[in-house]
Amino acid sequence: MGAEWKLNDVNYTSISDFLFAGFPGLILVPELLGVTFILTYFLTLLANIFIFYVIRKHETLHTPMFIIICNLAVSDVIYSTVISPKIIQTYLFGNRTIKIHLCLVQMYFLHFAGSVDSFILLVMAVDRYVSVCYPLRYSTLITNTVAQRMCSVAWVLGAANPLLIVSYASILPYCGPNKISHLYCEYGLVVRLACTDTTFHLQMGISVGCLVLLCPFLLILLSYLKIIISVLKITTVSGRTKAAYTCSTQLIVITIYFLPRVFVYIAFTAGFSLQGDLRIALGIIYCLLPPILNPIIYSFRLKEIKQVMFKILKHKDITQLPSLS
Template sequence: MPDLNHSTVTEFILTGFPGLHPEYRGLVSAILFLIYVLTLVGNVTILFLFATNHSLHKPMYYIILNLSTCDILFSTTTLPKIISKYWFDSGTISFTACFVQMYFVHYLGTVNSFILFLMALDRYVAICHPLRYPIILKNSTILILSITAWVLSQPSNLMITIRAYPLPYCASNIINHCYCDHIGITILACTDRAPYGFPAFFFAMFSLLGPLAFIMFSYCSIILAVLKISNINGREKILSTCSTQLIIISLYYIPRCFVYLASNVGIQFSADMRIVIIMLYSLLPPMINPLIYCLRAKDMRECLWKQFDRHIIQQKTQVSSIN
């Protein structure tokens, strides 16, 4: 039974990138701030286009809407604190705030994984069962599945957070990371973390590998279906519609699987290298995803150009009225 007393630990200290030379802290904070701004601008643009263009009210874009919302929330959960560490030398985070951040980090990561599952489901039905697509995946169906993803992701992550909170933290309060996560916190507990670490690892693998298994199945089925098409232009068109999602899914899963696999086969990373890889797969996809949507998704691209044209026309009208 863990001691409910937190002992002397009332706050944690985030190290960020442990080996970073002080003279580069300003540059790193500027880069992180730029990533945060680009992430917000890009994903808010997606939300704006969806809200102002009825033509985007389709199942695929409802899924993208969920992904953009998740990306905004995840970046807002993780980036401001680490930016303030390097900008204002404020790396401390209160005991409770650290656990709140840990919950949202894992919760939003789980939601993200399930949303990517929905993206793969959408493409699988659209390509392998095109005649049944309007029946199977209606807007209402995607809405229900999306709400389910957000709701079902809560209990497991809330449980591991609640179980970790009362552990006795009586030694170091230094977390070698840019944000609070389950491993970074629980290794500081003055008790055996195995009973707490295993359930967290199990839920992490379930939320990562479960959707990934279906994603691999769906795209294997899609490839087989495409190979049966004799029309080369038809093949290229279908592959083009899938390439956007494959890029997004690859950015999310490949680095994660690499880190998990490397840690289990004995490949060792320096603390800085591990944190850099984790930050890359945590922060780059939310920043890059909107760019991929707007460049690759035809409907989204057309809506974006319409907004630019409308803005230019309004400016010309204002100039003409002034003259």
């Protein structure tokens, strides 16, 4: 039984647990979903750790672009680890409840990892913008140190971003209902369960979302618009193809990450309610799909990583690989 408190001369008893709704309209064996999420999580860890290992181990890949990819891999592992274990527990063991304080912890790290991803993708866009639009100055403007510093700023901003919203969510009174219409503790859905007026808190969430989602997204769109213009001005076919191919890899990653999030954000801001399975499915897509697809995309589209992969498959020592330059 939770603590008692009074609101408008009415006594309420606070709750101590939240309950995840899951997929309300999905007719499937829960254990099958649990196994699916286990496999997804395992592959996510394996793929991102592989990318991180390859980049860290092979000095030829110690360039700004791969330093950024390495940071993204770490962020993706954190993102997936924050969400997947509880989803697996929900479907494999039938435990849909979560203590409120653990929900707040998950909320912090969920928004932390999501913010870091947004800012790192912005750093990636800046790297590609300078590479294509200022190729002669790229080596002096974007060094390994500069790339790592930009990524460090992304991590700091990502860590600071959720502090305010999670702090506000933690002091709200919760007395029921306690069902979260999702598979994890998303700020907006949790705050709506509070037994008080949450208009200010929801508006604050929208403002924070604009800062960490829409602002990077719009800056990325602007940078790629300028990249496209610069690519079209390249006279040689080989130069144009190389620039377009490299940038298209990042563009695929950015599209997978941002489009579902922007759609949900705009729908939430406009007051349009995404009900049931659609909201949950979109949440799963934009939280769990990018971490597993990112390393796959980089592995198959970047020749440097592909060459290293081929060497590994041939059982050669990665530390003795020849230069790929």
